[in-house]
Every structure is written in C-alpha cells, then in structure tokens.
Amino acid sequence: MALTKILAVDDEPFNLEIIEEILEDLDFELRLANSGPECLDMVEDYMPQVILLDVSMPQMSGYEVCKTLKSNPSTAHIIVMFVSARGTVEERMEGYSAGAEDYIVKPFGHDELRSKLKNLNQVLVEKQSLEKQVEAATSTAFNAMANSSEMGQIVNYVESIALITNPDDLAKALIDCLQSFDLQSNVEFRYDSIVKHYALHGVCSPIVIELFEMLKNKGRLHEFSQRLLVNYELISLLILNMPGHDPDKHGRIRDHVCFIVSVTEQQLRAIITKNLLDAQQVKLNAVASTVHSKFHGLIDLLNENRLNNEQVFKKLQEELEVRIPTMGLDEDQEIFIYKKVDETIQNSVAREESVIQVKEAFADIETELSILLNHSQ
Template identity: 25%
Template sequence: MPYSILLVDDDEVNHDIAMTMLGETHSYVSAFNGEDALALFSERKYDAVLLDVVMPGMNGYEVCQAIRNASSHNDTPVLFVSSKDCIDDKLEGFKAGGDDYITKPFDADELAFRIERLVKYSNEIDTLKVNCEAAEEVTMTAITSCSELGLCLEFIENTYRCNTLSELSTAILALCQNLNLKASVQLGLLGEFRDFSNFGVINPLERELLKKGRESKTVINIEKRSFFNSAYCSLLVKNMPTDDEEKYGRFNDILALVVRGANARLKSLESNVQAIQAKNQGLKELSQIASKDLESIEHIFRHYNESCQELIERLIFDIEESMLTFGFSDAQERTIRETLDGAKDDLQQIQAHSEDMSTTFNDFFIKLDKLID
C-alpha cells in the first residue's frame, strides 16, 4: 500500500538510501533541516515522518516536539533514525513524542516493516477515535433519551395526583417547558374544554386547530408545528426541533405518550365524576322521598296535636260542667283545675318538641340538597 512519507535528514545520501529501501510505490517529500521539515509538515498530512536525530540547528527531538505541538496532524507517526544505540537516546526520543526508533545501519526489510507497522497502528488509532466519538455520541444520545424518558415517566406518575384540568395542564406544560418547547393544550371533561398555554394567550385560530385536531385523534406535523391529539386532550407544540431528525423523532414519541397519559387520566376523572354524579342523584332522590315522608309525618303530627288539644279542651269543659253538680268544695275545685291546667301545659310542651323536631329534619334535608348540588 503506498504511503506519503516526509524524509528529514541533513544528508542527501540518506534520503536516497531511504527511498531506495522503501521502494518507488510510496511518495516522498524531503527536508534537510528542522525548520524546512516543519514548514512542509504544516502544508499537508503525511502517513509517516522519517526523522534523523542529529542535525544542525533543530535536532530531531526538537522537531518531533514541534510536530506534537502542531495544531493539526500532530498524531502523525514519527520514526527516529540515528546511529546512536544508547538506551538514553531512545528514551529521549520517546519523551519527545516519537513512535519508534531505528539505529543505523539497518536493512530495507526492517525499515519497511517499521514504517508499515507505524502506519497500521496509526490507522487503527484513527479508527478507534472515530469509533470512540461515535460511541460517545450514542452514549450522549442514550443519556439524553433516558433523561427525556425520565421526564415522561415522572409526568405519567404525577397525573395520578391531578384531579382538575388546571393541575393536569400544569403538569403537561411543565414537561414541555423542560424540553424547551412552546406549547398549548386543550383539555376537557364531560364535553366542556378549556385552553392552557406556557407562552401566552392562545389565539382563535390555534384554538380552532386544537379542536379540529382533537376530533381527528391523530398526530399532525406542519413544519415546526405539531398537534398531538386524543379524545380528551389536544397538544400544540410550535417549535419542534425539525433541524435534528433524531431529536425530532424522540420528541414525537414522548409527546404522543404524554397526550395518551393525559387522555387516560381525564377519562378516569370523567368516570369518577359520572359515578359521583350518579351517587348524588341517588341521594337527591332519596332526600326528596324522605322530605315527602317527613311532610306526611308532620301532617299526621299536626293532626294528632290538634285532636289532642280538642280532646283536652272538651274534657276540661265537661269536667267543669260536672263539677257544678258534684258539690265539690272550693279547694277541691282548685285542685282539679290545677291538675287539668298542668296536663294542658304538658301537652303543649310535647307539641312544641314535635315542632322543633320537624324544623331540625327540614334543616337537615336543606343542607343535604345543597351538598349534593
């Protein structure tokens, strides 16, 4: 496989030797000092740099350090070439950022093998970098998706604590706000619908579109505007992220799930309200029946009291007439009269208690009717 190689050596003969050993399949650019090498390096990307250590001016270590500090292509493989075989020299090369070190003299196979290995490792590293960047992007997407899904799950959990249209609309619009979405929502119970928004007043056209969308029970996308609809809930989002296809898809899924969750809660609330209304209707009918029964009882009591009153008065009259023929003394007559007056008072008190009881029952049924209504 042909490579582009930057040859850096102050001796022209060494350039010819390296090109002869590596063969004509590769392309070569020659530099005879450090300054020229860096200038050529900045102009393009090379597959490898073959770098002599001992040169006048900048030595090979200094050139390698400059390559590693460059703004671009600073990961290009560098193979040091030197006649020095000391371990300290090799360590110096690695400290400078070199990838390999070959000592003179060397044969063609060794040089070709070293170059081939460096380029192969460099390509593998580039592939790993690309894979890491892709993995990082996937990871960030997954984290973001988990965060967004967490908001959705939190919303579904919160809906169970929402018992009014206002509470449910607040939960929906708060989720949209967390996603940086401008949203309006139309919610209804028992055929009556109300509008809510997190960015201002809903205009008449939007209100009509929400109604039409709700009747369609589908998702409608119009550029940046999207309608998510169900029987009890219609959601309008005005700034969907259409420039980010993946995010746009996630938001479509999340908001559709949010509307389904809101619709389920509203349906449940409506069933509860209908059950309460049916129960109240039963109580109201029972109250009406009890009120009528109370009226009948009150009528019977009143008739009974009147009869008792008439009976006592007739008894008193008859006794008074009889006393004229019995020959009672004045003291005896007073005793009998006091006894009769006492019985009459007791009867009046009983009648008064009966009237109090009737008033209490009337008050109870009035309060019950108000509570049911």
C-alpha cells in the first residue's frame, strides 16, 4: 500500500481514541494531535500522507489549518480529510474550498472510515504512479534535449574536420570539441612511425604518456574513477573528468566520446593518405619531367645526327661529281660507284624515317604520362 503514515487531529481525546481503535489492526503508522497549532508543529517532521482533520477546534479551526498546509509548498501535497459533526452541502463546499480532498461526518463506523482510507490509498498509488511517469518523461525530455544539443556539437565537429589537412590541427580540433562538453583531455596520435601528444593545456604529463604506452594495445575502453581511456589503432584519448554523479549522462558522454574518436581516426587516416598521395604526386611529376627531358634530349641528338649525315653525304656527293670524271674510270665503274653512293643515301633516308617513328612513339608516351598525371591530381 502507498498509504503508511496518518496524522489524526481532534481536540476531543475520545474521538482520537475511536480513530486509533479503528486503525489499530491496519498497517498504518498513526500519530495524534490535539489542536491545529500542534498539527502544524508536527507535520513537517512527521510528513504524513493523510491528515484526518477535525473542523471545529478552539484556537484554530480545521479550515484554517488546511489553508495553512495547502499554502506551504512543502506540505501542500498532503491529503486532508475533514472530520466533522456537520455534513451539509455548505459545510462540504467550505471544506473543498479550503483545499481538502475528502470529508467524513461524525459519527462514522469502522467500515466507512476504512473504505475512505482505501479510496485515498488508491489516490496515492495513482498519484505516485503519475509522478513517476512525469519524472521519467521529464528525465527523457531533458536527456533528449541534452542529447540533441550534444549531437549538434558532434555534427558541427564532423563537418569541420573534413576540411582539416594537418594532424596537429586535427588534434587541436578534437581537444576543443571535447572541451565543449566540459571534458579535459589528453591525446596521442600514432602515424608514419611518429608518436605525438597533445593536451588541453599544451603538454601531456609523463605519467599520461606512460599510461598511453602501457594501455594502447589492451582493449578499446578503460574506465577508472572519473577517467576514461579510449584506444583506436592510430589514436588514444584520455578523459580526466568524466561525469560521475549522473549515470545516464556518463553513459551518453562515453558513447559520444567513442564516436568522436572513431570519426577523428578516419579523418587522420584520410590526412595520412592524402599526404602520401601528394608525396607520390611530387615524385611522379619529377619522373615525368625527367622522362620528358630525356626524350627531347634524345630526339635532339637524333636530329643532330641526321643533319650531320645529310651534310656528310652532300659533301661526298659533291666531291664525287668533281673527282670521278678525272679518275679515268670506264662507264661501268662510274655507274657502280654512283649506285653505291645512292644506296648509302637511301639507307640514310630510311634511318630518318626511323627517327620519325621514334618521335611519334615518344609523343605517344608523353601523352599517356600527361593523362596519368591529370588523373592522379
């Protein structure tokens, strides 16, 4: 039963004895008061759930006592049932106006009082159930609002780090995000054989660095006191002041922190990958530049050789045209020499065509390199 504590108030001891007799075998704690002032003196320490309050009392009437109780926020919730020898409509209306929840007329029997108390017990049960529902709904609403606000901060963080291209800037953004949750943090980044430490106030203490080293391979989460250590492959995070007074908030913040570290690790991987691709791009550009230079140097050399050959053959042809007629050769001999010279020149022309083919091949290679460079950027 929800009803366990009752206070009975009456200036007539006989009436109090009747109430005590009726309730003696029920599972109630019953206390008695002989006047309105005594009732008010007792009520805040005893804090009954129901007060059986006589209407007609000297010094202070039951109506006055009820109004005083209902005007006090700490006692306004107590159920008041008036006990009166008069039960007219006017009397009942005045009782309800004073703030009472029920009314019983003297003389009353055992069953009547017990029945009314049973009804009041049901009122208390339903009231407590409603209060719990309201409390749960209020808690849910506040948690939802808090979670919504926190998720807004996380969304802003995720959007902002997408533009970060430097690990140091990423670590600072992570620490600033956690600070927006009133969390003091230390961070360790591990990438490219580099280990870096970051803290809210600039420097991680030696003991924190040792803690990172000892626990980085010992599982995802470690909680001790108000500390929380979160490990990912590239990132370890130590929170120094997790909320300990509110289990719901503690669990919610822990989930947020794990998600934030996970997203940060993915961005760190993206930064590392981009830096690696940028470095490869620089090397590829250098290789393409070297190939281009070598190709054009070779083409220039081939062109120079071709021009030199042309000059040599032209000079040889001129000399032969001058010397052969003076050499006393017969016609067949002259024809033979001219034929050999002509074959040699034709072979030179064939080599020139090879040079053209080499140029075309080099041009194709340069085109392919250019396409490759454009795709990699």
